[in-house]
Structure formats: structure tokens, C-alpha cells
Amino acid sequence: AQTVTQSQPEMSVQEAETVTLSCTYDTSESDYYLFWYKQPPSRQMILVIRQEAYKQQNATENRFSVNFQKAAKSFSLKISDSQLGDAAMYFCAYRHGANSKLTFGKGITLSVRP
């Protein structure tokens, strides 16, 4: 079974600084996708960024980028120029290519200091 591990329960970053959130996963599959979701205090689930395993290039969405290390099964999220609105819980998630369900990590709570 696939597992997703987020070992840091909490992190804090100064506004305008950069922070990296860690995620590792375990799978024997070669065809899969990885995601970062944001859950603000409103408890909505918002997709932040997606990475296809077959792509070597790291995904980027504005201030958000990933460091995808396939051999190490690591998928970290980097947030640049942190803003107060980035404060939320962040979940790393995995999906096998032939399967639809998402497997989530336990999440990490990010706080942003003004």
C-alpha cells in the first residue's frame, strides 16, 4: 500500500521569507501523481500544485514550487515570499496513475509571522 509521510507537524516562517515543507512517500508504482493541497482556517481544500512522476522538471505555480526527487521518493513544497494568507494546513497527497483515490499525509500547519 502507498503511504505518504509528513514528519513535521508545524512550521513557522517570517513574512516575505521562504519556507520548505517536506513530504516523503512510499510506492512500488512507476506511474503516479503527487499533489500539495492547502487547507486554510475555513477548512476548504485547495489544490496548490501538482507533479506528474514521469516529468523530470519540477512543477512551479507562481510563488509555489516543488523539489521532486523520484529516487528518494521525496516531494517538498517551497513557498517563496511568504504572505500572511499562506498560513494554513498543507497536505501532501499521492495518486496512482490507474487509480483515482488520493492518499494524504497527516498535514503540516504553517504559520506566518508578520
Added chain:
Amino acid sequence: GAGVSQSPRYKVTKRGQDVALRCDPISGHVSLYWYRQALGQGPEFLTYFNYEAQQDKSGLPNDRFSAERPEGSISTLTIQRTEQRDSAMYRCASSFTGTGAQETQYFGPGTRLLVL
């Protein structure tokens, strides 16, 4: 356009009662998913549908939980004889296709269930 909607947003019930949670996916989305999220945890998969067909129900914890999507649109998750351990946020998500490379699951606001 409208996103995924869920009702009710909050449900308080007594142990032993049955509850029905509703999900209205984004119009045109083929796939619909149910997840359960305990406080401070990530969502856990329960079941999913393509159109009206239930493709995977491996995450349903026991036979008190069931789901249907009879016309391929709105779905209902039913919990019979509720227990306190069923208290959680129940989330619905939908996607345009099931397994496409560009698939993104869009989540609804969730139903917070509290069993007393």
C-alpha cells in the same frame, strides 16, 4: 461556475441514529469521491463513483456505511446506527474524469458530523 456543494454543513445526531450526507458535484464531472477527515489529520478515502457506478468502496470502514449516486450526479453517503467514532468531517470531491493525467479533484466544503 458553482463548485462542489455539500449539505448539511453541520450535523449533530444521537448515537444510533441514521444520517444521510449529500454531495452535489461540479456540473459535468464524471467522477465523485468521498473522504473522511478526522481533526488534525489528512482526509482518508472512502469510496468513489464514475457516473453512477461505484468503482471502489475499499475505504468504507464497515457495512454501516454506504453510498449511492443513482443518476450519475448527486451522491448520498449514508451512515446507519451512528457511533461516536463516526464523528468527523466528511468531504466530497469531483473531477472531470477518473484517471486522466490532468485530473484534478475539487473538494466541497465538507459536512461536519458530530455524534453524541
